[in-house]
Amino acid sequence: MKTTIKTILIIFYLTALPAILFAQCNEYTKNECIPQLTPYTFNGQINNAVLSEGETAELQLTFYKDQEYRILVEGENNLGKIQFQLFDTDYNLLYDNSEEDHTNLWDFMVENTDDFIIRIVIPEDQQKNxxxxxxxxxLIGFRAFGSRTIFN
Structure with a gap:
């Protein structure tokens, strides 16, 4: 009987834990991150994940001609400085925030509608056990007019 109860509890925790973490991540995004897109308009897509040190994630998005964009990559404080890069679909590097002291915001404009890949790199801290x-x-914000950087 005790084994059955323990098994049921273990299954419950294994299935419920990802849902709880995902819900907490959504709340973090809504409360802490979306307001940082101002004065840009949030595109409505919540892209978030629970990542660990040393992990990399990629997201492919379409950016449209004649729109100015703001990319915001924000992580919880315990992750340290997060690196993000923008690539075209042939993996030619277009931007790397490590060259700008790991800023979490970047504004740009594209000349033509195209797909791009955002890569997120969580640094590994060798000092911690x-x-x-x-x-x-x-998160992506957009607005018409103006630019910081234009890519062909």
Whole structure:
């Protein structure tokens, strides 16, 4: 009987834990990250994940001609400085925030509608014994007119 109860509890925790973490990540994104897109309009897509030190994630998005964009990559404090890069679909590097002291925002404009890949790299801290994990949000804001950087 005790074994059955323990098994049921273990199954419950294994299935419920990802849902709980995902819900917490959504709340973090809504409360802490979306307001940072101002004065850009949030595109409505919540892209977030729970990542651990040393992990990499990629997201492919379409950016449209004559729109100015803001990419926001924000992670919980325990993850340290998060690196993000923008590539075209042939994996030619177009931007790397590590060249700008790991800024979490970047504004740009594309000349033609095209797909791009955003890569997120969570640094590994060699000084710690315990691997940290936390929520990382990748949000896109847009507006017409103006630019910071234009890609062909």
């Amino acid at each position: 315990k691997v940290e994990s936390g929520c990382v949000s990748i």
